[in-house]
Amino acid sequence: MRKYFILPCIVLICCILLPEQSMALQTHSEPEGIYVHQMAHVLYMAALGYLFWDTKRSTFAGQGWVYLRIFCVLTILWNFLAVIGHASSSHLRPEDFTHVNGYLFSKVNMPLTFVKVIYYAAKLDHLLAVPAMLFLYLSLRSFYKDAVKDGDN
Amino acid sequence: MEMYMLPSVITDIIGSQLMIILSFLSLRYTFLLIRKDPDNFLWGFLHYFCITLAIFAISRAVGHMVKQALLISDQKEIWQMLSPLSGGVNTLLMISVAAVTIYYHKGVEGYRAIQKKADSLRRANRRLEEAGTTMKEMNLHLEEMVETRTQDLALSEEKFRNFFHNSKDMVFFCDEAGIILDMNKAGLEMLDYSDKNPPHLSLNHLFSEESGLKDFNTTLTSQRFVEDFEAEFVKKDGSIIYSLLSATALADEKGKLIGCEGIAKDLTRLKTMTSQMISTEKMASVGQMAAGVAHEINTPLGIILGYAQLMKDDFPPESETFENLVVVERQSQACRKIVADLLKFSRQSASSPQDVDIHEILIDVLAIVEHNLHLDHIDIVRCFAEELPVVTGDEEKLRQVFVNLINNAQHAMEDEGGVLTIRTTYLEEEQMITASIIDTGTGIDLNIKNRIFDPFFTTKSVGKGTGLGLSVSYGIIEDHRGTIIVESPVMYENSCQLTPGTAMHIRIPVSEQKKISEEGQNG
Numbered sequence: 001m002r003k004y005f006i007l008p009c010i011v012l013i014c015c016i017l018l019p020e021q022s023m024a025l026q027t028h029s030e031p032e033g034i035y036v037h038q039m040a041h042v043l044y045m046a047a048l049g050y051l052f053w054d055t056k057r058s059t060f061a062g063q064g065w066v067y068l069r070i071f072c073v074l075t076i077l078w079n080f081l082a083v084i085g086h087a088s089s090s091h092l093r094p095e096d097f098t099h100v101n102g103y104l105f106s107k108v109n110m111p112l113t114f115v116k117v118i119y120y121a122a123k124l125d126h127l128l129a130v131p132a133m134l135f136l137y138l139s140l141r142s143f144y145k146d147a148v149k150d151g152d153n
Numbered sequence: 154m155e156m157y158m159l160p161s162v163i164t165d166i167i168g169s170q171l172m173i174i175l176s177f178l179s180l181r182y183t184f185l186l187i188r189k190d191p192d193n194f195l196w197g198f199l200h201y202f203c204i205t206l207a208i209f210a211i212s213r214a215v216g217h218m219v220k221q222a223l224l225i226s227d228q229k230e231i232w233q234m235l236s237p238l239s240g241g242v243n244t245l246l247m248i249s250v251a252a253v254t255i256y257y258h259k260g261v262e263g264y265r266a267i268q269k270k271a272d273s274l275r276r277a278n279r280r281l282e283e284a285g286t287t288m289k290e291m292n293l294h295l296e297e298m299v300e301t302r303t304q305d306l307a308l309s310e311e312k313f314r315n316f317f318h319n320s321k322d323m324v325f326f327c328d329e330a331g332i333i334l335d336m337n338k339a340g341l342e343m344l345d346y347s348d349k350n351p352p353h354l355s356l357n358h359l360f361s362e363e364s365g366l367k368d369f370n371t372t373l374t375s376q377r378f379v380e381d382f383e384a385e386f387v388k389k390d391g392s393i394i395y396s397l398l399s400a401t402a403l404a405d406e407k408g409k410l411i412g413c414e415g416i417a418k419d420l421t422r423l424k425t426m427t428s429q430m431i432s433t434e435k436m437a438s439v440g441q442m443a444a445g446v447a448h449e450i451n452t453p454l455g456i457i458l459g460y461a462q463l464m465k466d467d468f469p470p471e472s473e474t475f476e477n478l479v480v481v482e483r484q485s486q487a488c489r490k491i492v493a494d495l496l497k498f499s500r501q502s503a504s505s506p507q508d509v510d511i512h513e514i515l516i517d518v519l520a521i522v523e524h525n526l527h528l529d530h531i532d533i534v535r536c537f538a539e540e541l542p543v544v545t546g547d548e549e550k551l552r553q554v555f556v557n558l559i560n561n562a563q564h565a566m567e568d569e570g571g572v573l574t575i576r577t578t579y580l581e582e583e584q585m586i587t588a589s590i591i592d593t594g595t596g597i598d599l600n601i602k603n604r605i606f607d608p609f610f611t612t613k614s615v616g617k618g619t620g621l622g623l624s625v626s627y628g629i630i631e632d633h634r635g636t637i638i639v640e641s642p643v644m645y646e647n648s649c650q651l652t653p654g655t656a657m658h659i660r661i662p663v664s665e666q667k668k669i670s671e672e673g674q675n676g
Contacts, residue, residue: 033237033240033241033244036244037240037243037244037247040243040244040245040247040248040251041247043247043248043251044247044248044250044251046251047250047251047252047254047255048254050254050255051254051257054257054261058261058265060195097158106157106158107156107157107158108156108158112156116156120156120158120161123158123161123164123165124160124161124164125168126164126165126167126168126169126171126172127164127168129168129172130168130171130172130175133171133172133175133176133179133206133210134175136175136179136203136206137175137178137179137182140179140182140183140186140199140203141182143182143186143196143199144182144185144186144189147186147189147190147196148189151189
């Protein structure tokens with residue numbers, strides 16, 4: 001019975017007197033930010049995937065839900081593109097770009113690689129994000145119109 | 154081949170602006186949705202989702218625009234300082250959007266459960282509404298049905314009431330004890346009761362004989378109806394009326410007898426007429442027979458009487474043979490009188506019609522019989538009409554009729570005396586005169602009432618009457634197109650009580666000449 005009391009006390013004293021050895025605070029190195037960000041994208045995709053699946057299996061009827069599901073699909077694709085884009089940027093170096101006449105005239109140096117193409121495509125992510133937001137807008141407008149119509153009836 | 158970054162920069166700037174605009178437009182609709190239906194979980198979720206998304210869009214778009222602006226203005230160092238901050242916020246907001254969606258996961262389950270309940274309630278409400286509509290329609294239909302039935306019932310009730318009140322026959326309802334619950338006016342009038350204050354009657358009171366009531370009840374109980382039952386009912390004054398009764402038993406749900414409803418027709422008049430017709434037929438038969446017999450007897454009787462009178466001349470008056478012949482002559486003459494009466498009854502004797510004043514005849518007759526009546530302590534009351542038209546007839550025969558009737562009245566009062574009332578009336582509307590001989594004697598027994606006009610029917614002792622008086626009188630009056638009505642017992646005027654006695658009412662039509670002269674005066 002006594003040994004069960006003494007052992008925790010020794011551990012506690014060691015932790016207080018020798019903090020470096022206890023590794024109480026974890027240091028966060030530079031790549032952690034991008035990892036968290038990438039995980040956030042994955043989490044975002046998972047959440048939208050669930051929303052897509054759940055609204056499809058549900059008995060919710062109407063054009064608004066169709067638009068919402070299109071939003072989900074486009075946003076998932078955008079996330080996917082963003083994840084790839086972030087991943088590709090980590091494989092590029094400053095020498096792969098030329099800023100001769102300022103930022104607006106910067107260009108990707110030759111030769112073109114798969115990573116460079118992916119990076120370039122990911123920079124055009126608004127081509128997915130904007131339509132996705134448009135479908136969200138259409139979806140909500142449709143919900144509102146249906147609600148108004150139901151209210152009138 | 155060179156790949157410039159300019160398109161991506163332009164796309165980034167425009168796209169960021171569009172993202173902000175679209176996110177706020179979306180947010181506007183979610184705001185409108187939750188304002189319209191604050192309890193709707195889905196709108197709540199979408200609202201929070203859009204808020205997060207809008208913040209994310211702003212954060213990211215602003216970040217991108219700042220980035221582009223700083224890079225374009227060649228301030229890369231500043232952007233490198235801001236970049237982690239922008240990226241961190243974006244990461245945080247993406248996680249928030251995901252968290253909101255996870256929140257949706259839990260909330261939508263509850264919402265679905267509520268929605269399921271709501272759907273169930275909505276369906277129940279719809280069914281309730283349908284049931285309500287159906288009930289309303291049924292109720293409406295029911296109201297129409299009730300209205301129609303009420304109208305039918307009112308019509309039926311009116312028909313029944315009219316039938317009950319306007320029927321000329323007795324209609325009554327009685328309970329199981331025979332107590333009459335309701336009787337129509339005709340029924341009460343039939344029994345001489347006033348309909349304004351109807352009495353409490355029962356079948357026991359109504360039926361004159363207990364056996365009749367017993368037969369009626371037995372038939373009603375066994376057959377549940379009685380058809381054409383000949384019943385004798387007692388009127389208010391105690392007299393009897395003959396009726397033809399039909400009744401139906403009334404039963405409750407268990408079939409127990411609870412009373413009856415009946416209709417009775419007064420047959421008294423029909424029965425009297427039938428009786429009179431039978432009597433008339435009988436009289437006619439008897440008259441024919443009497444005429445034949447009288448004719449056959451009259452001739453040999455005349456010869457016997459003639460020879461008896463001739464033989465009387467052959468014997469001295471003191472001799473025994475003469476006295477025997479006197480007896481033969483007297484009895485033969487008695488026989489001739491009977492034969493003459495028979496001939497009169499059968500109207501075989503000759504008649505000489507002329508205008509006759511009934512008052513004169515009555516005065517003559519009373520002058521003859523008054524003395525004898527006084528001897529029997531019989532007072533005479535003369536109630537002669539002020540004006541009595543003459544009738545056409547045989548004065549001698551009519552005198553004989555009144556003598557016969559007054560003799561009968563005297564016979565009825567000879568033991569205890571009484572009052573003999575002679576009343577004459579003129580019935581102008583009917584053009585008839587009435588001469589009534591009313592006595593206060595013993596009255597006529599009900600059993601012999603129908604036989605008093607039969608030939609040779611008499612209640613007098615042997616030798617005092619031949620039984621031809623009334624039958625001869627009947628024949629004479631009938632010959633004058635008149636009638637003899639017998640009333641016994643008599644209901645005297647101004648009296649509600651029946652008094653023993655007999656009234657013989659002779660009704661004879663007035664002379665045709667009198668009618669013509671009156672019509673001339675009226676014309």
